[in-house]
Amino acid sequence: MKTIIAAYSGVLRGTGASILSAFQDLPSIPWPSNSKLVKQLQIISVLQWVITFLVMGAACTLLLLYMFCTDCWVIAALYIAWLVFDWNTPEKGGRRSEWVRNWTVWKHFRDYFPIRLIKTHTLLPSRNYIFGYHPHGIFCFGAFCNFGTEATGFSKKFPGIRPHLATLSGNFRLPVLRDYLLSGGICPVNRKAIDYILSKSGTGNAVVIVVGGAAESLDCTPGKNIVTLKNRKGFVKLALQQGADLVPVYSFGENEVYKQIIFEEGSWGRNLQKKFQKIMGFAPCLFHGCGMFSANTWGIVPYSMSINTVVGEPITVPKIENPTQEEIDQYHDLYVHSLIKLFEKYKTKFGLRDMDTLEVC
Structure with missing residues (x-):
């Protein structure tokens, strides 16, 4: 019996040695480093927002229509009923979710570029504000990250x-896209929605308007500092009517994350873009970033360039229900001067040359 046990033990020892030897002979698996995994998470976080912006609305609309032709039509019908019931919510203060605004995915989104929010002055909760955000860029990454999430600690x-x-x-x-946007505290850029926030939601509200809009996005390319502002005075009139202070905001680096083909004014390409913009509300920019796995290939992932969003000094605005054109022009001039001053003060700190200037169109 002892002989059998000894022999069996020897076999086991031999088996263990053989297994250990086999493991040692296996080729090593090249596991990605933690830094690479984190970078991929950051890329995925940014890419999901880009895809959301580009196709989520259309895709969910088609999906909803398809569901009506399947056994899932009840789900589609219930959502449509909810949509009808909730239709006016975007224009009545929205429906923000602090849980969504604090998702971890937004921190990865922030760190990809990275994006930073710079405070220069204290804002009083007893006042309402209209932030003018510049420049538009292609996807307003700085605006979304800083004001649509809590990633930068607003x-x-x-x-x-x-x-x-x-x-x-x-x-x-x-469908669905609207709910996604509402959860971040995002609202429609129309008179009814903004009036509601500034007049019926108490104080301590800051409506962030990308003043240049789609027209400005057509001039967004690395090395250019152009803002469409000269004839944009509606936000100033709104500020006067509501007595909301104006706050200039400039994002250094917003134009650097994509490369775009810029068509000259008057060219067929620019005219086509403008016609499309008038019909659809946004401009079809011809741009590219890098690929998901390599910065040396083309793709829709933005280049990893730092975006620094500087919130300037508030301009105190009186409440005038029916402001004259002269009063609107006066505060518009103050705003433009304040924006240029902000740009000049911080441009060299965030990578621009002393000779670079802000072009107001």
């Missing part, structure tokens, strides 16, 4: 202030 830097990033009203007519 609420901690500006306690008592609730940001409401304003975007195209058409986005709120698209």
Whole structure:
């Protein structure tokens, strides 16, 4: 019996040695480093927002129509009923979710570029504000990250202030996408929605308007500092009517994350873009970034370039229900001067040359 046990033990020892030897002979698996995994998470976080912006609304609309032709038609019908019931919510203050605004995915989104929010002055919760955001860029990454999420700590830097990033009203007519945007505190950029926030939601509200809009996106390319502002005075009139202070905001680096083909004014390409913009509300930019797995290939992933969003000094605006054109022009001039001053003060700190200037069109 002892002989059998000894022999069996020897076999086991031999088997263990053989297994260990086999493992040692296996080729090593090249596991990615933690830094590479983190970078891929950051890329995925940014890419999901780009894809959301480009196709989510249309895709969900088609999916909803398809569901009506399947056994899932009840789900589609219930959502349509909810959509009808909830149709006016975007224009009545929205429906923000602090849980969504604090998702971890937004921190990865922030760190990809990275994006930073720079506070220069204290904002009083007893006042309402209209932030003018410049420049538009292709996807307004800085605007979304800073004001549509809590990734850069807006609420901690500006306690008592609730940001409401304003975007195209058409986005709120698209199923699912509208709910996604509403959860971030995003609202339609129309008179009714902004009036409601500034007049019926108390104080401590900051409506963020990308003043240049789609027209400005056509001039967004690395090395250019152009803002479409000279004839954009509607936001100033709105500020006067509501007594909301104007705050200039400039994002250094917003134009650097994509390369775009710029058509000259008067060319067939630019005219086509403008006609499309008038019909659809946004401009079809011909741009490219890098690939998902390599910065040396073309793709829709933006280049990893730092975006620094500087929130300037508020301009105190009186409440005038029916401002004259002269009063509108006066505060518009003050705003333009304040924006240029902000740009000049911080441009060299964030990578621009001393000779670079801000072109106001």
